[in-house]
Every structure is written in structure tokens, then in C-alpha cells.
Amino acid sequence: MKIAVDAMGGDFAPQEIVKGIELARDRYEDIEFYLFGTESKVKPLVKNWERMTLVATTEVIEMGDEPVKAMRRKKDSSLVRAANAVKSGEADALFSAGNTGALLSSAIFIVGRIKGVDRPALATALPSFDGPNDQFVFMDLGANAENKPVHLYQYGILGSFYATHVLGFDNPRVRLLNNGAEEDKGDETHKVAHQLMKSTAAFNFLGNIESRELLEGTADVVVADGFSGNAALKATEGTALMLLKQMKKAILNSGLKGKIGGALLKPAFKEIQKKLDYNEAGGAIILGVKAPVVKTHGSAKASAVANTMGQIRIMIEHNLIPDIQDYVSKHHDDLQSVKADLQNESESK
Template identity: 45%
Template sequence: MTDMKKWCIAVDVMGGDNAPEEIVKGAVLSAQAFSDVEIQLYGDEEAIKAALPTDIPQNLAIVHASEKIATDDEPVKAIRHKKDSSMVLGAKAVKKDAADAFISAGNSGALLASGLLIVGRMKGIERPAFMAALPSLTTPGKQWLLMDSGANAESKPQHLVQYARMGQAYVESVFNVNFGRVGLLNNGAEASKGNPLTKQTHQLLTEAEDIHFIGNVEARDVLSDMADVIVADGFTGNTLLKSLEGTAKQLMNLIKETLKNGGPSTKLGGLMIKGELKNLLKDIDYDKAGGALLFGVKAPVIKCHGTADANNIHYAIKQAIDVLDAGIVPELADIFAQQAAEKKQRND
């Protein structure tokens, strides 16, 4: 691998339910699809080699890691003690510019800690947050962002305002949306609704001149293309994300079961619409959107679902490339550094 690649993506192959096989497979898919990108696999060398095809793509590199972080490891402790783990080594590669982005399907808390403690926060960002890209069910192909989808169980109004700013910049740079509408997840449409956090956030978002705030959005409307970015504290955002995923999956399962167990004409009808149903499932496949981007750290760090398979990993790598191509992270770093400087000046 002597030629210079456009980007270099570090992948933790030891995290997630299907590690390392599916993670390696996904990385191979991406290496084949993006020949101008280098993919670095962090993990047990023997296990990686066993999962690789005989014909290894030229743009795939292996970095041996003797340890791995488990799902039930205490996050900060794991990061501090397992210094030769695939997650720590991958995050360190980003820190020292040996890689441009980092992807893992492992322990969420540990990945958050890697982002905060190894990759490092952007200047001016108080709390990095997970950003999930989700589909609209009313506008096919349209995506919207949920932020924070689960990094911080507790949040303050000013954190949500930062999420709004980050999300708006993301949809404008990466999705090429002209006017990124920001909504606040709340339990009613009126400004007076909500808990103390959402009431105060509503006020701050209304006052922020650089944010295109469209007001409160209720959980029942998030899939109807009401806003391009929806901000919430990490606890509520995580509840919303998981309930959207769970409801969609269980409803589709129920439909499949119903059609399979119905009378002869139902069965035949089910067979006739099978293709269409499959396409529909693909459209609403949340995993297609990649993983949750840890936004607010100095480089793209992406968390894939613990159940991620090869395709999910491939999409997450594609998402990392999109984010790098759009230059959104340095752009945001500039914006927040400038805001932090202005704030400091006002306070001096």
C-alpha cells in the first residue's frame, strides 16, 4: 500500500454480536467499493486472517490488538486499562492522524469514552452526542437526524442548542439541504409544553438567530418529515430511537406471520406482494443509514448497532466517507472555536 489514499478508516473488528466475521466481511465490501480509501482492521490478527477471503483487497490493512473490550466492561476503566484493545488502538490511530475516522459496533459507553478521552472534544463543545440518521416514512428517501440519540443520560438546555447547531450544519453540508429545519422533541406543540429542560431549550432555540428553529415536534410526527433535525436529551432521544426501531420491526414481523398463517388466498396474496414488502423494508431499514455518529469530537467516530452485520458495517464506512468528503467536522470545529473565542472575549 504505497499509493496515497483519499481517506483512511479505522475499524474495530472485535466489537458487536457478530464480531469478528461480519465486521471483517463488511470492511472487505467497503474496500472493494471504495478503492481510493484505506480500511484498517483493528483486532486479533489470527481471527481477522481467518475471516478474510483468499483474495484480500490491496487497500485493506491489519493492525493486531491483543485485547478486546467486552460489552459489560465498565467504559472508562476499560479504556484506561485495556491499552492494547482494538477499540483503544483504533481511537488512538485517529488521534495521531494515522486514520481519519473510527468505526465500532462494540460497547457504546466505551466508544463514547474513547471519543471523549482519546480522540478529544472539539473546542467549544461541552457534550458530544450521538447523532442517528433516520428515514421519513412520508417522503421516500428523505432522512432526518435525531440528536442526542443516547450519549448523555442528562443534558442541559445549552447542550441541546449545540446539538441543533451541529445537526443543522450536518444536513446542510452532507444532505445538501438548503434550509435545515430544527425541531425540539416535546410532549406538545405549544411553546408552553414540556418539562423544565424542554421549556428552557425552547426559549434558547427561539432566541438563537443562526438556528432555523421550527418549534416543538411530538414523537408521533417525527417520521412525517416535520423537521430535518430533531434535538432531545440523550435519555429521551434513546427512548424515541428504540421505540421507532422496535415498533417497525415487530409490526413487520407480525405482518409476515399473519400472511404466512392465513388462508390459501392470503398466502397467495402474500407471495404476490413479497417483493414490494421487501423493498419497503429496505426503505425503512434504519441500519441502512449507517451508525450513530459521535458528533462533537475532533474526528468522525461511528457507533454501529451491536447486532450489526456486514452490510451495516459497509454502510457505516460509507457514512464515514460521506462525512469526511463533506468536510463537516473541520467546518464545525471552526464555528465552535470561533463561538468559544467570542464568548471568552465577552467574558474578559
């Protein structure tokens, strides 16, 4: 397996990226890594070149760069060169911790969309606390600020397939993020999307879900428009981090007895913290493009980078992209049939 790595992308690049890749290299014996980056900055950091190759580049796409312009103008940037390596077949997958918009643009315009997918989406696995599985797939996380009903329907297919083939879930439960559980809630986009998803046999749809239920384990795949998904993700992450900080602060300010009690509960707190830590989960996947393209958090450290390499390894090993292509193609006619039925029903009213 060959993974193209944007070594210059991320808040702590290239140091933490290189450290993470070396951790992954020692952990996974069947992966080769191509590091795309500035030679003078990357080369001195590598301690062992086994199964690692440096591809020297002269430009870097910064976090503040306008995504599409940067992708088109900075042809010799580490990200664009890595994306082109995937497009040409020199590498099997693309990884970056850098500019999310530029990575999305590179994935769509360079790596290319899967036929039958109108809008690729950004997906990640979030913790699930009370359900049969310990995590769930959440998408779209901001690849598309606005979506049509058909896009949300396609996300149900893509997310369900990822949950089955990578996470190993059996008949994953798919739900639609909305501002109420009732079928008639939401704007016209979500009402139509609900009907499309309700009427399909392509996945196991169980109806709407509210954002307060996200971590309760009532869904294995949660579909959202990009704006709502991104807002819900950041609100959930921020709330979880703040609660952990406030609990720690309350214990430290509660006197000797409180501190003793906190010490006794420390293993339990550590377990919860680990479950909420993005460094453990890996990266966000751009589903709907012709190769695995994965984005980890901009502030990710070496452990997160290494864990993401394991995630990519599973995607390649399980033949995820070719199988998604076949699955999307197989259910294309099903979508057309559902849309026709809904149109006929609407006209008859």
C-alpha cells in the same frame, strides 16, 4: 482516506467486520483500512490484503465491560488502539460496532472534543415517510442521559450542520422532542432550550415535536436529551419491527386468498422493510469530537459495515469536522447573546 477499524467490536466480530471491510474496499478505491484486533482471529479471515493493514492487539473491550474503566485499563484493546491512531493523525476516522459507552469514552477522552461543544452527542439518520426528504437526523441517542438547555441548543447546531453537509438538505428544519407541541410544555430544561433555539439565527427552528410525529417528515433534525432520544429510538424501532412481523403473520394465517394478496404486495412490503432496516442506513455518528467517529449496530452484518464506510467517506470527503469547528466557533457569540437577552428578559419580569 484512512479509517481505523475496531475489528473485535460487535456481536459477529471479527467475521462480519472483516467481510464488511472487504466489501467496502472493493467499493471505494480511495480508502485504506487499518484493522485493529487479535492477529490469530483476524488474519485468517482476510482474503485480499489490498489497502488493508492488520495492527495486532492483545485485549478486547467486551459488551458488558464498564466503559470508562475498560478504556483506561485495556490500553492494548482494539478500540483504544484504533482511537489513538485517530488522535495521532495516523487515521482520519474511527469505526466500531462494539461497546457504545467505551466508544463514546474513547471519542471524548482520546480523540477529543471540538472547542465550544460541551457534550458530544450520538446522532443517526432515521427514515422520513411523508416529508420532502427521505430521512432526518435524530440526536442525542444516549451519549448523555441528562442535558442542560445549552447542550440541546448545541445539538441543533451540530445536527443542522450534518444535515446540510452530509445529507445535502437545504435549510434543515430543526425541532425539539417534547411531551407536547406547545411552547410552554416540558420541564424547565426543555422550556429554556426552546427559548434558546427559538431566539437563534444559527439554525431553522420550528418548535416542539412529539414522538408520534417522528417519522412523519415534519422535521429534518430532531433534538432530544439522551434519555428521551434513546427511549424514543428503541420504541420506534421495536414498533416498526413488530408491525412488520404481525403483518407477515396475518397474511400467512389468512388462507389462500390472503397469501395471494400478500404475494402481490410483497414488493411494497420489501420497500418499506428496506427503508426501516438499519443495515441500509449506516451507523450512528458521535458529533462534537475532532474526527469522524461512527458506531454501527452491535448485531450489524457485513452489508451494514460496508454501508457505514461509505457514510464515513462522505464525512471525510466533505471536510465535515474542520467545518463544524469553524461553524461552532462562529456561532459561539450568538449563543452568548441569546443567553444574555433571555436573562435580561427574565430579570425584567
